[in-house]
Amino acid sequence: xxxxxxxxxxxxxxxxxxxxxxxxxxxxxxxxxxxxxxxxxxxxxxxxxxxxxxxxxxxxxxxxxxxxxxxxxxxxxxxxxxxxxxxxxxxxxxxxxxxxxxxxxxxxxxxxxxxxxxxxxxxxxxxxxxxxxxx
Numbered sequence: 743x744x745x746x747x748x749x750x751x752x753x754x755x756x757x758x759x760x761x762x763x764x765x766x767x768x769x770x771x772x773x774x775x776x777x778x779x780x781x782x783x784x785x786x787x788x789x790x791x792x793x794x795x796x797x798x799x800x801x802x803x804x805x806x807x808x809x810x811x812x813x814x815x816x817x818x819x820x821x822x823x824x825x826x827x828x829x830x831x832x833x834x835x836x837x838x839x840x841x842x843x844x845x846x847x848x849x850x851x852x853x854x855x856x857x858x859x860x861x862x863x864x865x866x867x868x869x870x871x872x873x874x875x876x877x
Contacts, residue, residue, distance in 0.1 A: 744841035744865035752838060753794055755854045760787035763805030766812050769876060771799040802876050803830040816874055829875050
């Protein structure tokens with residue numbers, strides 16, 4: 743289960759959930775003041791918040807409660823079997839896809855999307871053409 747939306751103020755929408763996880767960066771192209779930066783591969787929510795304030799071209803994030811249980815995730819089935827709790831894919835600076843295991847997280851995010859009048863699509867097996875959870 744997931745959501746897809748386009749929004750350039752992503753932190754407004756997701757901010758309250760960043761601190762809940764240790765974040766693993768699987769793929770990234772991020773610029774800080776016109777220089778490409780190479781973020782650490784493992785970030786706390788606070789460090790991720792700083793990174794998201796930069797110019798994010800694309801970013802593949804996986805959120806874990808216990809970083810020692812991080813695993814290779816290629817497909818949605820891999821995600822469901824893993825200890826990863828949330829996957830965030832950002833492309834073209836503003837296109838965002840988020841995959842959840844916890845329906846409460848989804849409900850909170852939908853509430854924030856509605857609060858900011860952001861149009862979104864609920865992703866399901868039936869309507870999600872993505873085969874792999876990466877770029």
